[in-house]
Amino acid sequence: MRYLFEDYTFDTERRELHRGVHAVSVTPQVFDLLDYLIRNRERVVSKDDLIGAVWNGRIVSDAALTTRLNAARHATGDSGEAQRLLKTLPRKGFRFVGSVQETQTPAIATVATHPGEQDPERTALPGQSGVMDGEGFGAATHNGGTISDRPRSARLSIVVLPFVNLGGDPEHDSFVEGVAESLTTDLSHSRNLFVIGRNSAFKYKGKEIDVRQVGRELNVRYVLEGSVQRNGNRLRMNVQLIDAENGKHLWAERFEKPIADLFDMQDEIVSRLAYTLHVQLVIAAARRAERLAHPDAKDLNFQGVACLHKGATSEYITQARGFFERALAIDHRSFVALFGMANVDLIAGFSLLTDEPTAGLSAAETNAIKALSLAPDDAHLHLTLGGIYILTSRAVQGIAECEHALALDRNTAKAHGAIGLAKVLMGRAAETEGHVLEALRLSPRDMSANWWMHFMGAAKMHLAADAEAVRWLRRSIEIHHNFPPAHFALAAALGLLGTLDEARSAAQAGLALNPGFTICRLRAAKFSDNPTYLVGQERFCEGMRLAGVPEG
Template sequence: MSTDFAFGPFAIDLQRGALFREGRPVAISSKGFRLLEALLGSPGRVLTKDELIQAAWGDTAVEESNLSVQIAALRKQLGPTAEGGDWIITVPRVGYRFVGAATEPTQQIAETKTFAAEHRPSIAVLPFLNLSGEEEQEYLADGITEDIITALTRFRWLFVIARNSSFTYKHKSLDAKQIAQELGVEYLIEGSIRRSAQKIRISAQLIEATSAKHIWAERYDLELTEVFAIQDEIAERVAGAIEPELLKTEGAQAAARHTGNITAWDIVRRGIWHFHQVTNENHLKARELFRQAASLDPELPEGHLWLGRVSAGLVAYGWSDNRPTDLQEGMEAALKAVQLDERNPYAHYSLAIVSAYAGQFEQSISAARKAIEISPSFALGHLVLGMALLFGGRSSEAIAPLEYGVRLSSYDPQNFVWFNILALARLFSGRAEAALEAAARALQVRPNWRTSLEVLVCCYAQLGKWDEARRCARQMVGAVTQPDDVLTPLRTHNPGWAEDMASSLRRAQI
């Protein structure tokens, strides 16, 4: 079989496990990719259902309906041929046939590889090791690996190597740098599973291939009650957790580059690095970079969506000189991002966070839910949903999405905000002890942050622990202050809660 294929406006890169249309990546599932590869390898020939099931699922027993679903999705992704028909036709009671003529697109593949390398960080998930000592557990390690690959493909800014390429390294002892060079990727995820009775331990780590630096690592101990639920949970946790780590790393690399003839996306990545420093000066620098990117390439959704996010951040942290103007700029940018790419969860998150600080809570909730619908493991979608619900006075409903969001993204540099929001959701729902735990975690992430200390005062006051409340109140005197704070929408739209907080603070300061 040829290494690569082209047909119509499409090119398929078998090494990377990627499909491109006119040079741009097309989202495709790993099973859909395997089906397409099999069909392209036998153009004009009818492949039986059994042959295709073997190609996509191997020896796993599956219903024929699974094949029908995957073929239907593949047809939708490819769209019609130049003549208006389907690329894949059904042969009743037999199977399917690919009707296009496949060629070897050496130049086209080279161009698509260059596009991918220049526009998106690339990553491969290596087969997780089975440390259980039981061969029958091998399927579990493979299943978790494949689910993580699938989960990562939902992050559209990330170029993910497909399963058929990653799994060529199963049981091979090669170092990360060599594997990354062979696959042409910048990052690798390695991991292992160990099962004991009804418990399972999953370890995962993210590696920057060139330096072999470990960027992120985590271990999960879970009950093995239902295998596929475990796989889904691990995949979502890992995918959610590495996202902020990759954004920070990619942004830092872009910021360190020389300032020559750079693209709008390079400018966005530089801005992302400044954004994640979470200081007044860096937020202002990030805004200027995002404005520059949006002006340089008005059709690039990322420039607009990050402009929306930083505008909301400036307002939330009290760094805005003109709150209404900044919110208007952020709202227009976020709406533009959604218009340009309605399948981008970050665009909907941008709209959700700006709407939350503009007091438009129903719009914020709707945008957050859309982001989650597009990408179920998108931590920020769950977090902003909880924020909008809390600001809108629905504290009990806010708890679940906030808890899920911080669990998905344990290392987000702005978690001091989300833990404070979670603490208040719990506090106003009558769960003061749990609220105190979240408030304490917020202070650990960003020590001496005035809002965190204030929330701690309220939690201690609710529990009748006035000595601790007074201690936190005294710390507030030398804490980081700002003309406004992240809780302004909550106070403005929930005067009863605002008075309860103010009353606790007054009593603690006596």
């Protein structure tokens, strides 16, 4: 459906807002807020109505709600004083008071390209802006003198097909449908994805399908299929991500849990799936981008993010930085590239890849704040800023940013892990375990799980529980070998336990990944000046010394 008011077009199917021919950038929550207000413009909408519709009933502060309302007004050229479109009625609620016309969303027009014209993969519809947003709908090229009548699919576009209830137990029908519907909703809130709505997806329920045909009919690149089966008192779910252009399976996952509260189980499965699926889609997009002769900013950002997934080494960090810098050269307002640059310096600083992590963390803070000015409601941007504060002796501010991230997206598992690290730096290592376990509960297969296990190992060392630290640190390395801090921490823990041969091997593994690392570099970083933390750091340094890590 499209809603027309003044010179604006609000398209609910494509999730786009235009003023004339120009796209207006809005965050997912602000879009949902406008959508709800416009759909319910015949009545006054209460604060509770908005929270229930936009935030699914989660606790939201008045300040957060006011911020989103102001953003909605700004996007539509309104103001808190004029209130010509979005009116606040004291002690009653809010109402969209503009004159609105409704029309059906038209089919997407195609444009033929010829030799020398713009690459069709780069052609975008108005409003499909934003560095990693679902964009790239364009025309197909000439093929034997005929022109395709179907636009090219978005780089990150997906449909979640109805899951199959293999057991046929009617008791589980609502659960099976609920997982697919909730996953569709969660994914649609991401600015990075173009997601086909539930109603369009559910027309395939119970049908024999060809995913390539589904891709053509819905104009998406990726299809997610799933099935659920009960086996005694356990429930098993299988999901597969498929490339709709060639039918190849890109990724598969299995979940198996004891049957308990189905709704709690649904929430847990959806939160795990949404994150993992998003990572897999970015990896797939990065692989496609590698084959392009003339990548644009989005392609470069995909490749930069994929490099960061490979590990915290100078090689991968340098590659990632190069991709993000090239993206910024093309689009200086690319919030994803700014976000990527912030993460590059944050990871380099934490991993002590340079002798001057403070300068890098300062640059990271500058880029994170710039990115937040472009996307103030992005949970992961607040999380990155929180991490920067945590590593620059501002742990209380860092925790506040992490909590803000969780208020924006309760499934931001990384925020719990970051708070766990903050507690170590605040001299409260005994509290770290609860935060890390919560992160692992939300996202046990998370790409950052090795970081959280490293935080747990560090906390155990600060508590002189070195044998426990070894177990956590070995798990961290098993998940991701290219993470130097875990190798050095393991070397320290083994050194303190007196297993010196293993300690030296761990130290050498760390130095192979970060040859410039020294004990002096760790001390110079000054991540915290908390006296309790500094005592623990000295134990850490002594363990590394025993393991043969260079002094300086």
